[in-house]
Each structure stands twice: as C-alpha cells, then as structure tokens.
Amino acid sequence: MTDPLTTGATIGILGGGQLGRMLSVAAARLGFKTCVFEPGGDCPTSHVANYHFQASYDDADALRKFAAAVDVVTYEFENIPTAALDILEGLVPVRPGRKALKISQDRLTEKAFLTDLGLKTAPFAAVDDTVDLAEAMAEIGLPAILKTRRFGYDGKGQARIMSEGDAAQALTDMAGQEAILEGFVAFTHEVSVIGARNTAGDVACYDPGENVHKDGILHTTTVPARLTTAQRTDAVLLTAQILNKLDYVGVMGVELFVTAQGLLVNEIAPRVHNSGHWTQQGCTIDQFEQHIRAVAGWPLGDGSRYADVVMENLIGADMERVPEIAKEPGTALHLYGKAEAKPGRKMGHVNRIIRG
C-alpha cells in the first residue's frame, strides 16, 4: 500500500478498548470503515466499529480472515502476541511497524534503544535472579523499582525496593518473569509528548502535557505543561528523533521526567496515549485522527493547540459524578460504554477547557 486510503477503505484495529473506540470514531470521520479484532464480546470498540472479529489472538484462521477484510492494520495496545503479528504482517501492512512494537514490548530493550540514541533514562539493569538483583542494587542504589520486562502497565508487575529487606519479596512478585531494576529519579514532574509521523516521513508533535498519577494510574493531564522554552523544544526534538529512528508510522506517546539534569525518558508507547486525550478539545485534529491519517497514508493534520485544557480520567466510582459533570460549562465528557464500573477501571474522561 503506497497510495493514501480513500473513502470506503477499511482500517483494522487490534484491541477493543477505549483507545480502539476513539480510533474507530476518528476513522469514520474520514470516511473509513473499521474492523476490530478483539476476543471479548461487548467491548467499547465494537459499539462503533463496522465489523467485529471476536476471536483469540492465537486463532490463525480468524487473523487471516481479518487481514483479508482490511486495508491496513493498526492497534491500540502494544502487547500483541508475536505469532499474531507474524501472520498479519505477511498479508497486510501493519502500522506502526514491528520495530516499535519490539522495543516497547520489553522495558530492557526500550531503555537500551533510548540510551543508544543518546537520550537519558533512569539508571537500569537486567534482573533474572537473586545474584543479578544484588549486583543491580549495588550499582543503582536504593530506593529502586523492580519491574517485569514485559506486559506491565498501570502499575502492574512492579515492586518498590526501599531497603535491602524488600528485595526477596520484590523478586517473588515478578513470578519468575524477566525483570529490570530501575533507579528512582528525582524529578519535579512528569510530562508527555504525543508525536506523530506519517508514511511520507513528516513529523508533528502536540504541545507537551503535564501528567499527575494516582494509585499508579494517570489521573490528570494539563496543557500547557510547566516547561521552559528550551525544555519544550528538547521534548519535541527527542520525540522526533525516536519516531525517525524507528521509521515510525502513527502516533506515539513519550513520557518524560523533568529533572534538574534535563529530560529523562520514562517510557514510550507505540499508540495513541491516555495523556493525549486533551487534544480532542484543544486542537483541530486530535491524536486519534492524527493516528488514522498517518496509518492511512494521509498528510498529518493541524495539531496546534488553541486552548488550555485539563483532562481528568474517570476511574471506577468516578462515574457517579457524571450527572454533575454533565452540567459543567466548558466541559466535554467522553464515556467508553463499559458495562461495569469496577475499581481501577478506566470508564471515561473529561476535558475541561479554558480557551487560550
């Protein structure tokens, strides 16, 4: 596929959560149909997608049918099984490509990639066993945080080591998975850049947002972030560097720690990102449409920020506040249509707009 997709083309989306839902709506806005591949039934994306392949990621036959039904495949989460990608890649373009997935699926590979690029990260070391962990603690110092190399998100698969006495339990918490020890970083705040790159190699970045987490889950993103002009430029340039190095096509989230020594890269996500939801009310073209434009071979859209926005996630019981939020002026609600409001579950978000 080298020509831009036109009206009526179908975009395949792996994963049926809220990110897939908002990607699907953005694709429809540009005249595309969408087809979601998701093992779950009544999922947020299926409500708005044109087709739903309800099958397991190890169902090779379903994957082949899915590939035949779509013109390009993208995804809303990075932990897609390798075997599924092997099948799809041979049949249809997958965007963003394998390189970005490979790196972001493994915290160790990701950190190594970033430091090879000359970017700063927290100090880190691979940990497979007790000996590794002792050496890593000696090298990095405490406090530190032990994380599984793969499949961790929203604080899952992580254990803090405040003193040497915590080490054994932390290793047990990894449940035999390969891990990485990361040193604590003295940062003042976290920001993230939502960057995009299209098939022509054009790069565009949204204004960085400032993130606050609660219980390991993103709580709010505020734009503009507290950054000097130099930091803002650095943040955007390093994002472009990452995108270009990966021949990336699509939208990427880059989380950064702001420290006295400059910006440290915390992690990258090869997909639209929760910290970019503010773009729905702050820009002409939001991160979801930007991603669809990129993977469809279109020119990138105008993502310049025209308003100050505070995005707040609605988690679990926060849904009880919806009737009140619905009355607020200058406020846009985005609900994901999930049936049950369990604790820790992302149910929606709200963008509060302060026009710039």
Add this chain to the structure above:
Amino acid sequence: MTDPLTTGATIGILGGGQLGRMLSVAAARLGFKTCVFEPGGDCPTSHVANYHFQASYDDADALRKFAAAVDVVTYEFENIPTAALDILEGLVPVRPGRKALKISQDRLTEKAFLTDLGLKTAPFAAVDDTVDLAEAMAEIGLPAILKTRRFGYDGKGQARIMSEGDAAQALTDMAGQEAILEGFVAFTHEVSVIGARNTAGDVACYDPGENVHKDGILHTTTVPARLTTAQRTDAVLLTAQILNKLDYVGVMGVELFVTAQGLLVNEIAPRVHNSGHWTQQGCTIDQFEQHIRAVAGWPLGDGSRYADVVMENLIGADMERVPEIAKEPGTALHLYGKAEAKPGRKMGHVNRIIRG
C-alpha cells in the same frame, strides 16, 4: 422514561444517513449504544452504530423489535411514515415528539403554525388545482414558487413561476400532490438558528449561522452571521418560542430570511441540521451531542461559540478535492463513507476554523 439514560442505554435512530451517523458517534461519546433503523444496507449510520435493523418502514414486526431493543427513539429525517410512528409511540418514547413532526411534514401546516405564533413568513396559499393557483397568484403576486406540501427537500418538488405562462407547467410538476404557493421574499441573506430543548424544558440556542445555497443545496454556513444585536436576539427568542410551543425535546433547525421588515421564518426542521455542522469545531458541545443529551433526558451542554467557522458542504465531485483539503491548516474534514459520489449527493463537509 423520566430518569436520564445512563451508560449502556441504547438510543434508536430512524434513518441511516450522515445525520444519523454523526448522532450515533455523539451518542457513543456519552457511553450510549445506538441502533439504526434503515431500509438501505451499507448506509453511513450503520458503519458506526452498534446495531442495524435493515427493514422497511412498513414492516410492523421489525418496528416492534426495534422498539424493544432501544430506550428512546429519535430520527434524522422528518418524513417518517405516520403508521411507523403509530407503532413506535405506543412502545417507547419518541423524541422529538409527534407535534413537531406533524407540523414540519407539511409546509402549509407549518406556515399556519408559525403565523399563529405571531411570526412572519413569506406570503402563502394552499394550491390543489388550477383555480386555487390562479387565486393564489392574484393574491400573492409574481414571481412566486409552487412547492409540494410534503416530502420536498434540497430544492426537490419545487417550481418557480416567474410569469403567468409558467403556471400550468408548475402545477404539472407537482404531479398531483397538494401544493402551496409561496411569494418571493426580498431578503438580503439567510441565517439559521440551531436550537435545543431538553425534557426539563431548558432551552439553548447556538449562535446563528449565515447560509449560502448553490443549486438548491446548502453550500456554506458562516459564523458569526451578519446580524445586528437586535436581530440576533430576535432570532434566538423566536426559536425558543417555537421550541416551547411544541414541547419540543431535541435539536431543531430554524431557517430565517433577513429582510428590511425583520426576520421571516423560511422553514423549521425537527432534527439536527446541515447548517449546524460548524458546531463540531466551534463549540465544546456540538449539535449532535446536544440532541442526544436532550433526547436522553440529560442537561444541555455548553454550546457557546469560541471560534469563527466556515462550513462548506462537499457535494458529488467535490470529493476530488479531499486530498488538497486534508493538507489545509485549521481545517477539519468530515466524510460520510458513502460509496459513490453522485452529482448532488452530500458526501461530507469541511469546517474551516478561524479561532475567535
């Protein structure tokens, strides 16, 4: 239904065109599922709706199943067969209600309703035959325009009478349908107000837009419209008067002629309206979400205008310009996913934004 609908409730939409499509997306944004009833197969709304009842409007069984599957019914066009409404109304709330539909389905009833309210319209008279037409021409004067009382839209079912010699052909053009003769109005420009009223009786109106037509189809809507402060106030007040008189629930489009004698009401549409598409880029809550909020028993959202916008319809071959439009800064494309770009067919629209 008196309580507001909550996440997971299903909104039924009669009609599967672009208005239904954008209503469906707005409903999803608030966590609702949507179910479209539309005889056609691959229709714009079905691409984004959760369910599609593909059946005829005279299929009573399908209508009953549809009613059972949804919590409220709304519609994207006013010419819904009366028998279909009779079935639905007994089973599920239909919003906006029957009163508004009855009036807007018949140009004569509509004009009579408006003049009863004390509002100005073009001079009009009922025309069923040659005798009526001669009398009406004598009363109203020429030039005038003969229109079918029912089922006309986008310039269809209309014939201009410039001189008496055109009268016979104009009547033939009505193909035996009841008609109405309307006098020409000397207006400087046309504006429209998109108003909303919810189940609590709250009314909110968007800033009026100024409309330009081409070949009988809306070409552009520009906000702000050229209106004096007094005219702007009049436009909003008369819209509120119409909404209240009809116990209306939902969004309505009110087309107005600006004349030396004040504002004349051209016609009302009991649904979201093409001239309100600019709200997608000019307001926090657009006309589609406003309509969904109203029919779902929610509070109305913040529809204050924060930008100057020019909306342009993309008709037929205008689709060839999409690749160029996609590159424009400050421009949002909205395509409807229609397979074929026939002449006169609305394929999409573009909102060009000049931040206020």
